[in-house]
Amino acid sequence: MGEMDFSKKLAAAMRRNNSLLCVGLDPDPARMAGRDVGAFNKAIVEATADLVCAFKPNLAFYEALGNPGLRALEETLKAVPRHIPVIGDGKRGDIGNTAAAYATALFDVWGFDAATVNPYMGGDTLEPFLSRAGKGVFVLCRTSNPGSAEFQALEARAPGGGEPRPLYEWVAVRAMSWKSAASVGLVVGATYPDELRRIRSLCPGAHLLVPGVGTQGGDLEEAIRNGLGTPQGGATIINASRQVLFASRGADFAEAARRAADDLRKRIQDALTAARKG
């Protein structure tokens, strides 16, 4: 990980594997029949590395396991081929000197190619991430959870006045305006297809990281259609975690994960072909 420009590495992996699928590496011991987390993830990575454009470990699942969890994350990262980018999903956000410590943790200690961040505190707090040339930064915009409207859908306007627009649109537009050496993308849930289409129209060049297909019920084909940009524009990266990792709880879990990942990969490619035909 980490040595090559994130956007170039992502584009190369997309081409090589003909894939927009990102597999989320979110281990849940309760579904892993006593298997070692590091070994489980290594098997998943080896079974799917030629089918994905990225992997995305969510740090929460490793932190919840304490020190053994963090060792498992190390093992997991070692198993990822160097040509596949890895997105560290931590949704961090904090003030300047603290955000700098998080950027160090994600990009230098762990060596991730990209990271997810939370915009609530303002763009100035994300500067330690944005200043990292060659890295990717995915800003939470419209998240996939059922209650994401509580704040993200509020109609917001500048204190001086002006036309109101939903908060998630503010985040999208402001994120595109931030001075950044890193590649700035957005996290948009497949569970909100209209918002996804709107965000794509506002941000044609941004990579969109799209969770929420599968377990959460988002429509994959609609997400691809609504996330489609210009040919030179940003990619729509479809993340799947549980439906790949836990496709089988038996000894065939890795082969089942491979089948599930390849099915998703093909569905994405078919949807992309259909969407491009218009």
Next chain:
Amino acid sequence: MGEMDFSKKLAAAMRRNNSLLCVGLDPDPARMAGRDVGAFNKAIVEATADLVCAFKPNLAFYEALGNPGLRALEETLKAVPRHIPVIGDGKRGDIGNTAAAYATALFDVWGFDAATVNPYMGGDTLEPFLSRAGKGVFVLCRTSNPGSAEFQALEARAPGGGEPRPLYEWVAVRAMSWKSAASVGLVVGATYPDELRRIRSLCPGAHLLVPGVGTQGGDLEEAIRNGLGTPQGGATIINASRQVLFASRGADFAEAARRAADDLRKRIQDALTAARKG
């Protein structure tokens, strides 16, 4: 940590030490003259434990140091007397099953009495924190950084219409409405005294965690005045990190930290007496 109800433990520590000061344990090796992080923190904790109402390690500083940093956090937590509550400052926020993993990490793996969380994704995502009876949850509301207005000060209204109010007020009011077994407080920077006063008027019963005095330039006396609630209302907890930890970089760092903490503690108590007199 962790065995006793957070609010009761906080109230007891406030009374015992006659203090509203929280010392932020945010180690920065560049300012620690080669000292071991765990040993440094232990010395700070021992020098200030009778002067504070809480300690608050920010996880970023430990994560930035990799595994040795996490071991230092373990040592630090062991050094804190059981009657002083510890707030885990991680500003986490993620969807349901992931948020549950973060709550496990903070409350069960680390054993914190309270945690800071980010509201952007909506109250449903905080449920694994809010459902924890006996714990404290501090929701980011108006943060201390210079750019916090970018989103937090937007004038927001419900999609159907209604009177607009700043986003940070929405967060404060919604946070108070969330069904919660935990004690719900708010993070409000001392750098925004008018907003602090407004939040206190909206949320008289909430504990306010107030960073931003000292290095960031917030006025301590004004924060106490504006954060003052009813006698039975929520406390205004003043956090100080760098100005205590790095009061001296010499061998006398712990004694210097003690002097800095006691000075802050007394200033807070004086401001409180003055504010109560009106």
